[in-house]
């Protein structure tokens with residue numbers, strides 16, 4: 271079995287039927303479909319390369335449509351903006367009426383330890399919804415206008431406050447601002463996607479060792495880059511140590527992560543945990 275824990279619909283020119291066709295091609299049984307509810311002024315117009323201009327971000331309505339058409343292939347995710355006064359009520363309604371199982375993808379311009387945000391995280395713990403979040407840190411050099419600095423869910427240190435404050439909530443780390451900290455130079459590396467040698471003292475490992483409620487998905491260029499960085503064997507050692515809390519995910523429609531996992535020569539048990547058993551433990555399937 272194979273579960274993609276990080277996918278979207280109605281992007282890259284794919285409606286939900288096309289997403290299912292691509293899952294069939296890639297041998298994926300089930301995908302978690304995540305929303306991106308974001309104010310229009312908070313996202314990079316560059317996303318229109320892959321986003322439908324009828325929508326703002328990746329709206330929940332598309333996910334409900336997809337799950338209604340393909341109920342055995344998708345798990346519904348939804349992350350209403352935690353700054354909304356009605357965030358918790360909306361989320362509860364989405365759970366009750368549309369079977370939402372994941373709070374994600376959270377990708378808005380918030381600080382992780384904001385009291386309104388922590389309140390939502392605590393409710394997610396009570397509702398048993400894993401929180402899938404996207405960290406992008408402010409650029410080292412501020413882009414020149416009109417380009418903006420699109421940071422989200424800042425940052426790894428404030429994440430620690432949330433991990434501590436919400437021990438019953440499962441957090442699933444994702445995106446460049448999270449994965450850069452697989453290396454000890456996570457605070458100083460100038461690139462958005464550092465590719466150099468992983469040095470000791472990575473915050474990701476430290477937090478995962480200390481907080482059993484921290485998981486991570488390996489999706490997108492960020493996860494793949496992190497486990498592909500030198501020195502030789504670094505990625506495999508990471509996958510083995512955290513095999514109980516890593517999730518296979520794509521956040522795109524290619525096979526690069528699976529190709530990479532296959533070359534790691536992982537024990538069957540670790541491979542199975544990462545590719546579906548961990549995801550099943552977080553979100554059991556009703557089938």
Ligand SMILES: [Zn+2]
Pocket residue numbers: 276277278304375521
């Ligand atoms: Zn995503």
